[in-house]
Amino acid sequence: MDETLREFFNEVYEITRQIPLGKVLTYGKIAILAGRPQHARWVGRAMALAPDDTLPCHRVVNSIGETAPGWTEQRTLLENEGVTFLTNGCVDMKKHLWEVFRHQY
DNA sequence: AACCTGACATCTG
DNA sequence: TCAGATGCCAGGT
Numbered sequence: 001m002d003e004t005l006r007e008f009f010n011e012v013y014e015i016t017r018q019i020p021l022g023k024v025l026t027y028g029k030i031a032i033l034a035g036r037p038q039h040a041r042w043v044g045r046a047m048a049l050a051p052d053d054t055l056p057c058h059r060v061v062n063s064i065g066e067t068a069p070g071w072t073e074q075r076t077l078l079e080n081e082g083v084t085f086l087t088n089g090c091v092d093m094k095k096h097l098w099e100v101f102r103h104q105y
Numbered sequence: 106a107a108c109c110t111g112a113c114a115t116c117t118g
Numbered sequence: 119t120c121a122g123a124t125g126c127c128a129g130g131t
Contacts, residue, residue: 005128027113038126044112045128060112068112 005042008034012046019059022082023098024091026063033100044068065090065097 011034019025027043036042047057047068058077061067066089067074075085084092091097 002128028115031113039128040113041111041127042113047112057112062112063114066112071112074112 008036008039008042009046009049011035012043013050013052013055016047016055016057016060019056019098022096024059024061024065024078024083024093024096025098025100026061028063029100030060061091065093067091 012030015030015033016025027040027047028037030043031037031040034043043060047060050057058067058074065086067078078091079085083096086092
């Protein structure tokens with residue numbers, strides 16, 4: 001794998017580690033924070049390959065708040081930390097999306 | 106080189 | 119509101 005991509009992955013993991021309990025981030029937002037706005041899909045791949053069990057990758061969802069396909073535990077993990085879901089099965093983004101940008105300013 | 110794939114995002118009718 | 123199309127990009131075949 002390309003070295004710059006590996007750096008990107010590490011950046012992604014670093015950011016993911018900083019997501020507070022009970023909050024979530026989207027693949028796209030993480031891609032932006034990691035400096036590569038076009039690589040949302042690569043963030044997903046980074047999660048899939050995440051070697052570190054302590055990485056809170058369950059706090060990463062897509063732009064509309066859907067949990068990862070084929071990973072039913074994710075919802076349970078989130079609910080255990082107080083994250084609520086809407087009737088359509090998506091995370092209540094209004095409540096739980098981590099407003100990173102507001103903290104930066 | 107050509108084509109497919111995917112833990113994505115955004116636009117469109 | 120929502121399914122389908124489109125853009126995206128690197129890895130796999």
